[in-house]
Amino acid sequence: MIRVSEHGERIPLTIAGSDPEKGTITLIVQGMGKSTRELNLKEAGESIHDIVGPLGTPSHIENFGTAVSIGGGVGTAIAYPTAVALKEAGNYVITINGARTKELVILEDEMRAVSDEAYITTDDGSYGFHGFVTQKLQELIDSGKAINYVLAIGPIPMMKAVAEVTRPYGIPTVVSLNPVMVDGTGMCGGCRVTVDNEIRFACVDGPEFDAHKVDFKNLSDRNRMYLQEEQQSVEAFSHKCRLGQHQ
Amino acid sequence: MTTKERLAIPRQPMPAQDPNERAHNFNEVNLGYTPELAQKEAMRCIQCKDPICIKGCPVNIKIDKFIKLIAEGNFLGAAKKIKEDNILPAICGRVCPQEDQCEKVCILTKKYTPVAIGNLERFAADYEREHGEIELPEVKPPTGRKVAVIGSGPAGLSCANDLARLGHSVTVFEALHELGGVLMYGIPEFRLPKDIVKAEIEGMKKIGVKFVTNTVVGRSVTIDELMGEEFFDAVFIGVGAGLPWFMGIPGENLIGVYSANEFLTRVNLMQSYTFPENDTPVFDCKGKNVAVFGGGNTAMDAVRTAKRLGAEHAYIVYRRSEAEMPARAEEIHNAKEEGIEFLLLMNPIEFIGNDQQWLTGVKCLRMELGEPDESGRRKPVPVKGSEFVLPVDMAVISIGNGSNPLIKQTTPEIEVSKRDTIVVDINSMATSKENVYAGGDIVTGGATVILAMGAGRTAAKAIHEKLTGQAPNFEEW
């Protein structure tokens, strides 16, 4: 959880890597809303106002056998450390990284380095497999590969689609949810998601949940709550940047 | 002055902002007594030989003595007297439920109206702060012992303060980026100005208490690590009642349904009422209908906040009658003055939304009071066929909090109850784990500021005894 500046919001970001010796952590951030754009404007040596973590329940990693790690867009940044951990635990690791188009493919080399099989998919076919990550996944299943575990991290429609692909085969599938958060400590309930018809707090119980039990519709509805305000914030911020006031 | 003359003085009302004005701003509602008003009110106290009010106070403030000092015009002396037993009088004078404590038992209550003990407490503390006369308390020589305090709410603050004064090296770990717990993120500015809380915390820094924000114990670091690698000799857990309850009725996850904790945290801690100056948004209440479910202080704070954010109708929806409401009487009174509409004996059964999943209304049942339940309060039972839909755009659920599971998950040796509250020995606040103590809402479930503070002090005393073999004497302070 970080807060970029004194007047900033608290935003959850996934730790993509860490080096205890140097005392560093790695965050991979796509500038989408105001806070992430502001963060990306920071130069080396500048500082972030507040940072707290790690929060949430750590990913459950074991040797499942064959594990598929699927990342969509910046979700790849979160899928990457999990892929590393799955590999270290002895899994046969297959990674599928989806992006809209070639320019948006990230961490390609890193993913290849930890994967026994690595696939890239682009929606427009400009690079790798032409199509969605789910089509690639279906292809793998159809080819008769025994898959024991699937992890999917990315936009909600992608995670939902992955859940639907694996459901008929009963393949254990985990998704990492990204509801709106405020405190990140379990105090506000703003991050509540519906899993197996029960309320769960993503910041404490999650962010990873059984994909076959998640109510994705409710999550995407609730994530729309502040769309208008986010827009307003981004516009005000872009305006300030144009005026060169963001320092 | 004779007793008769004293009894002839009417209770002095608390000067307050005009209700119509204050319903649109976040400035403090109550303005505080002037020295003249305070002295006049203090004269009403008949100085009982056996001051029963002291027994009504959870921390046994020497009420008769401090009131006498005010009557004599020795306001700084009065503040000092209160602080022997209560380190946060400016806060407690504002938020304690006096009508259930000291003022309930005041000898004048039966025949007349009670002495305004809370208002006087607040006056003395404010006078001291505003006249720049807060002396730093005496600090005992260092003991060489280290104590970690988890959580910076009233329980943690009072424990840390006492231990620091006894010469221990104290570090407070707080999960959020601001210190103060509910005093900062829960209770709104219009009831408890944040500068007062900050001033108290600054005072503690001056006597050597170290504060570390952005540290979630149980995640960033565990209690075992604190006591192992970090060499803390003892730990006090004051993490509050964190986890908001929901009602478990259909539609609770529609867009526009908040827990009180989320709504108040957005507005108080993240200052969303200044959006977009501050980045955190909150539902735009302007011209909208807002319903808050519950009858406690939190519910009152939420509904009055919604009104201040411009709500057209701001409702309290409560299952029982007003007599059963746990909120402070003053807040209920103030809320009514500000135009809050009370829908009593009414129970929500379903939230209704539009096709975009935004909340549009709440289906309610009317209730009537039946037989008393275990708590002695008459139990509300539904009236058949009384269903109706109240149109609302935003809802806030304020029916209480459970316990945050973090500590329990990472330190399983600490015994917890069925409700996940931490089990302690009430005389020492010791938990089942050696040298680990706990107090405040994490032990009692949602309670009060003064009970949390009292628990902090009890624990500080026990920790001091455990670490040094000597009982502290707070009387000397």
Ligand SMILES: Cc1cc2nc3c(=O)[nH]c(=O)nc-3n(C[C@H](O)[C@H](O)[C@H](O)COP(=O)(O)OP(=O)(O)OC[C@H]3O[C@@H](n4cnc5c(N)ncnc54)[C@H](O)[C@@H]3O)c2cc1C
């Ligand atoms: C809106 C509202 C209004 C209220 N009004 C009144 C009133 O008028 N009068 C009254 O007497 N009482 C009132 N109360 C109740 C009162 O505030 C509480 O009883 C009191 O604050 C409890 O104190 P505490 O120290 O136990 O916990 P809290 O004040 O809850 O503080 C706990 C602190 O611990 C931190 N924390 C939690 N978990 C961790 C962790 N794992 N690691 C580190 N830090 C952690 C939290 O962030 C928080 O800062 C109100 C409560 C609310 C919510």
Ligand code: SF4
């Ligand atoms: S009980 Fe009332 S009148 Fe008696 S000492 Fe206390 S405040 Fe004064």
Ligand code: FES
């Ligand atoms: S973000 Fe507040 S409870 Fe999860």
